[in-house]
Amino acid sequence: MKNQKYLEDIREIKELMNRSAKFLSLSGLSGVFAGFYALLGVIVAQWALGQYQTSNWSKETIIYFLIFLALIILILSVGTALWFSYRKAQQRNYKIWDVAARNMVADALIPLLTGGLWSLILIMRGQYSFLVPSMLVFYGLSLTTASRYTYGMVYYLGLAEILIGLLALIWPAYNLWWWALGFGIFHVLYGILMYIRFDRH
C-alpha cells in the first residue's frame, strides 16, 4: 500500500524534473514532415539540374534556384515544427514558450546563425560545393547543443548530421544525395522513432 505511494512520488519527481527543465512540446511529426519536404526538394533539384544540363539555364540561374529552393524548405520545415509543437503543447496543457524553450532556442541559435552566415559567405565567394557539408555540420552542431533542453534523442540526430556533413566534405560530388540522406531520410526515420516513443498515446 505504502509502496504504491512511494512509486507514485518517484514518478512525479521524474515527470516534473523533465517538464520543468526540458522543451517537450517538440513533436516527432515535425521531423517526418521536414524530411518529406527535403526529399521533395531533392526531386525538384534533380529536375532543375536536368534543365541546366539540357536547356539554356545559366549557372547563376541554377544556383539561385537551388538556394531559393533550400530557403523554401527551411521555412516550411520551421513553420510545420512550430505548428505541431503548438498543437502538442495545447493537447498536454504545456506552456509552449517557457524557460526551457527559451534556453533551447538560445543554445541552438549560436551554431545555427554562425552556419547561416558561413553559408552566405560561401555563396558570396562562389564556393558552392562547400554549402551542403557546411549546412549539415552546423545543423548537427546546433542539434547537439540544443539537445540539453529537449529529448535526448536529438543529440544522436545531431551527431549523425555532423558525420554526414563530414562525409559530404570528402565526397562533394554526391552533395545532393548527402543532403537527401541528412535532411531527408534521417529526419523521417528520427521523426517516426520519436513519434512512436513519445507522442503516441
Place this chain on the structure above:
Amino acid sequence: MDGILKNINKAFDNRVRLGIMSILAVNESATFTRLKDLLEVTDGNLASHLKALEKENYIMVEKSFVGRKPQTTYRITEKGRKAFRLHIEALEKLIRGSK
C-alpha cells in the same frame, strides 16, 4: 529498515512540496509564477508550501523588480539539495527492498 525510514523526509511528504523540490533541483532558479504554472496550484497553497520549505532552509528566496513588477525567485540551498537526494534514495531503496 529504520535507517532508511529515517531519511524519508516529512517535509517532502506532500505533492506540492515534492514538486517544488523536483523543479528547483534541476533548474538554477524558478519564479513564483513558473512554479505555479508547472504545479497547477493556487497562489495561497503554493505560498504556504514555499514558506514551509524556506523555514527548513531547503530553499532561498530572492525578491527583485522586473520593470515595476515585483518578482519572487526561488533557489534550492545546499542543505535542501542534500535532504532531497537522501529522500529520493530512501524512496528507491524502499521500493526495491519490498519487491
